[in-house]
Amino acid sequence: MKDRTYQSIIFDLGAVLVDWNPRYLYNKVFATPEETEHFLEHVCTSDWNEEQDAGRSLAEGTELLVQQHPAFEAQIRAFYGRWKEMLGGPIAATVTLLEQLKASGKYKLYALTNWSNETFPIALMEYDWLQWFDGIVVSGKEKLRKPYPDFYQLLLDRYAIDKDSTIFIDDNIRNVKAAEEMGIETIHFQTSAQLEEELLQRGILN
Numbered sequence: 597m598k599d600r601t602y603q604s605i606i607f608d609l610g611a612v613l614v615d616w617n618p619r620y621l622y623n624k625v626f627a628t629p630e631e632t633e634h635f636l637e638h639v640c641t642s643d644w645n646e647e648q649d650a651g652r653s654l655a656e657g658t659e660l661l662v663q664q665h666p667a668f669e670a671q672i673r674a675f676y677g678r679w680k681e682m683l684g685g686p687i688a689a690t691v692t693l694l695e696q697l698k699a700s701g702k703y704k705l706y707a708l709t710n711w712s713n714e715t716f717p718i719a720l721m722e723y724d725w726l727q728w729f730d731g732i733v734v735s736g737k738e739k740l741r742k743p744y745p746d747f748y749q750l751l752l753d754r755y756a757i758d759k760d761s762t763i764f765i766d767d768n769i770r771n772v773k774a775a776e777e778m779g780i781e782t783i784h785f786q787t788s789a790q791l792e793e794e795l796l797q798r799g800i801l802n
Contacts, residue, residue, distance in 0.1 A: 689788030
């Protein structure tokens with residue numbers, strides 16, 4: 597792997613660099629973890645949230661769900677009304693790796709994220725290290741999202757990225773496999789330590 601020359605590194609953000617988890621909020625809203633899990637599995641589901649990540653407005657997504665589950669209106673409105681409480685902060689060890697990559701001056705750094713265009717500005721204000729990227733493509737702004745190939749291609753085209761000298765890092769195996777199908781080398785992120793080891797093996801970090 598060390599024989600390969602890398603020029604660009606593409607990061608996912610959520611669960612790789614940013615600790616975002618709706619349980620941080622809903623474990624305060626509900627009395628028991630079981631109630632939280634039921635709500636996130638059957639009401640404010642990941643599929644529903646991804647529609648906002650893909651460009652549907654927060655207001656539209658919220659009203660749709662309130663109509664479907666009126667008994668949970670207050671809890672549904674809290675999803676975006678108290679969205680900031682879902683942020684657990686940066687994943688410090690991964691941010692340190694990002695800083696090392698930036699400091700090396702060897703690589704172009706990009707982010708490809710499934711994120712609502714209405715909430716992403718909050719992250720930009722919270723985390724100054726997001727300015728280290730040479731480009732960030734946000735699904736909510738583009739109205740495309742992972743794992744659809746057009747979203748990956750948009751990033752490649754916009755920044756003239758050579759996919760043969762690129763590595764893509766994401767915690768979601770669905771998104772990783774989609775990148776692999778496009779011929780992009782990947783790292784399936786599990787922990788910061790595991791990511792560091794894989795970057796060392798490839799000679800990307802020394």
